[in-house]
Amino acid sequence: MKTLNILSGGAAQGLVRSLAPAFEAETGLGIAGDFGAVGAMADRLRAGVATDIVILTAALIATLADEGLVLRSSIADIGRVETALAVRAGDPLARAEDPASLRTVLLAADAIFVPDTKASTAGIHVAKVLAQLGITDAVADRLKVFPNGATAMRHLAESRDKRPIGCTQSTEIISTPGVVLSGTLPPGCALATIYTAAVTTRASAAPQAQRLIALLTSTDASGLRSQAGFISNTTS
CATH class of the missing domain: 3.40.190.10 (Periplasmic binding protein-like II)
Structure with a gap:
């Protein structure tokens, strides 16, 4: 089976896995790649690892856009x-x-x-x-x-x-x-991080990568995002 290649922070692994069957049924592509520390994933992209989509912190995605490694027009927040x-x-x-x-x-x-x-x-x-x-x-x-x-x-x-x-x-x-x-973690020690997806500039399956981003951020997937631990950015 052909695959969509992904580099992602570990925070998004559960959500991506929950949407993989629907994505495969629609596009015919499986999802392959690595989930791990966001810094390490960004460095793998910089090193030239073949990747269609990245899901990292919003700050890292912005940096990668500045470096010309992801398409700025494709960037979309998934949640906190x-x-x-x-x-x-x-x-x-x-x-x-x-x-x-x-x-x-x-x-x-x-x-x-x-x-x-x-x-x-x-x-x-x-x-x-x-x-x-x-x-x-x-x-x-x-x-x-x-x-x-x-x-x-x-x-x-x-x-x-x-x-x-x-x-x-x-x-x-x-x-x-x-x-x-x-x-x-309690107030004073807490951290809430926005995770963001983007299509890479060298994606071999850019339309399908954009479709996965649409699925990850869709209203229909709000329940899955919540179950996986993501909080809407509009939530105070």
Whole structure:
């Protein structure tokens, strides 16, 4: 089967997968590519990896448009995604209503599963929050860093630690079996990121890429976006 090639932040993986059957039925194309840390995906595009569509943070898409790597006319926002806490299915939920309680929750964990703290949106933010809370050194030996949030959540699900916790984009938590969304980060530590899609300037299937963007952003897909963890940009 011919495929549409995609490079995407891990936050959009669940949503893309949910729409893949409808896209394939309409276009005859499967969807192939990589989902991972947004910085790494952008660098792969810059390196010349054959790609028809990218789904990254709005800021990164704007930069790629300035670099001439995506078609500015094709850019469309999918929605906002919040950075959140995760626990294994069956474990008590970890609630953090303010920075102080978040600090307590993180210090109580014997393992903290996170995505790449240098290339992923959530991972970079986690590193900032740990520094903000003054516990970077205290939890350094408990921090378990993986290439992307989906991988981190899979390892959290399989963890045999006594009190593990995870922190990544809510969409990656929702789409991973064996883990449960425990709550978003509290005010003062929260992060909501807009994810945006665009057709690449070297796309070999530009019309089909534009069609996938239309499906991802359509009113008909609003329920799927919500289920996947995306929040409308108009929501306060």
